[in-house]
Amino acid sequence: xxxxxxxxxxxxxxxxxxxxxxxxxxxxxxxxxxxxxxxxxxxxxxxxxxxxxxxxxxxxxxxxxxxxxxxxxxxxxxxxxxxxxxxxxxxxxxxxxxxxxxxxxxxxxxxxxxxxxxxxxxxxxxxxxxxxxxxxxxxxxxxxxxxxxxxxxxxxxxxxxxxxxxxxxxxxxxxxxxxxxxx
Amino acid sequence: xxxxxxxxxxxxxxxxxxxxxxxxxxxxxxxxxxxxxxxxxxxxxxxxxxxxxxxxxxxxxxxxxxxxxxxxxxxxxxxxxxxxxxxxxxxxxxxxxxxxxxxxxxxxxxxxxxxxxxxxxxxxxxxxxxxxxxxxxxxxx
Numbered sequence: 254x255x256x257x258x259x260x261x262x263x264x265x266x267x268x269x270x271x272x273x274x275x276x277x278x279x280x281x282x283x284x285x286x287x288x289x290x291x292x293x294x295x296x297x298x299x300x301x302x303x304x305x306x307x308x309x310x311x312x313x314x315x316x317x318x319x320x321x322x323x324x325x326x327x328x329x330x331x332x333x334x335x336x337x338x339x340x341x342x343x344x345x346x347x348x349x350x351x352x353x354x355x356x357x358x359x360x361x362x363x364x365x366x367x368x369x370x371x372x373x374x375x376x377x378x379x380x381x382x383x384x385x386x387x388x389x390x391x392x393x394x395x396x397x398x399x400x401x402x403x404x405x406x407x408x409x410x411x412x413x414x415x416x417x418x419x420x421x422x423x424x425x426x427x428x429x430x431x432x433x434x435x436x
Numbered sequence: 437x438x439x440x441x442x443x444x445x446x447x448x449x450x451x452x453x454x455x456x457x458x459x460x461x462x463x464x465x466x467x468x469x470x471x472x473x474x475x476x477x478x479x480x481x482x483x484x485x486x487x488x489x490x491x492x493x494x495x496x497x498x499x500x501x502x503x504x505x506x507x508x509x510x511x512x513x514x515x516x517x518x519x520x521x522x523x524x525x526x527x528x529x530x531x532x533x534x535x536x537x538x539x540x541x542x543x544x545x546x547x548x549x550x551x552x553x554x555x556x557x558x559x560x561x562x563x564x565x566x567x568x569x570x571x572x573x574x575x576x577x
Binding site for chain 1: 460461462463464465466494498499514515516518520527531533562563565566567569571
């Protein structure tokens with residue numbers, strides 16, 4: 254209840270101060286993709302939450318690890334239990350900023366941007382810079398990004414027996430359709 | 437003769453091992469409509485529980501099957517075609533992504549749902565991210 258009140262106060266305060274100063278997407282898409290000789294591994298979530306601050310260009314993402322869905326039930330089980338340890342580290346987070354941000358970016362056509370910030374996965378924080386795209390697509394603010402990480406960067410141990418079956422790098426794809434927040 | 441039996445035994449063991457392994461590898465996703473719900477709850481009570489203590493509620497409900505009754509406030513389709521129902525509060529309520537195979541077989545049920553009316557869903561609780569995430573879910577009534 255307190256948290257709800259806090260969010261409400263924050264929301265009202267920010268709206269009062271700046272008008273529509275934030276954009277939100279509650280069902281943003283994030284995927285992990287890794288191609289291997291055996292088969293492609295793809296985990297997808299449509300349940301990530303992201304907030305974009307239209308005043309500062311700050312951008313935040315949060316995802317629940319258990320919402321990633323794989324083709325095989327076994328992949329999902331391994332992903333949560335062996336690799337991500339989702340009970341111990343239920344959320345992945347990104348907190349960052351759009352480089353060289355100006356408000357015109359939010360009303361222009363989709364163009365290339367760069368996002369820098371801290372990506373927290375599996376309890377490990379890592380500074381990353383990722384190329385992304387931001388702008389209006391049929392009247393709606395959309396953001397997309399594609400970048401690569403390795404499991405080792407985030408302290409995710411992959412047994413040597415299956416190391417070759419999982420790609421060295423994972424490609425992360427992000428897509429968010431933003432809506433103005435607080436009206 | 438002994439060796440022959442040993443070889444047959446070993447082959448049988450390998451066959452059993454391989455079939456168990458393959459079965460595990462190709463294990464299908466759980467069919468939510470056939471699983472029993474572990475908790476039956478009011479949407480507003482669940483929201484209060486997560487609001488009071490997110491960690492305790494996450495431990496209690498995460499990956500569990502819940503049957504939740506509440507007011508339908510939004511019905512949407514995501515860009516990938518997934519049907520989304522939101523209960524109680526559009527921003528901080530309960531977000532339920534419907535199971536795609538259930539949804540394709542039950543489009544008439546989904547179409548008949550009207551916002552403002554009570555609805556009961558059954559689904560796997562995934563935890564809290566501004567709102568309570570439930571997926572995959574099916575509509576009970």
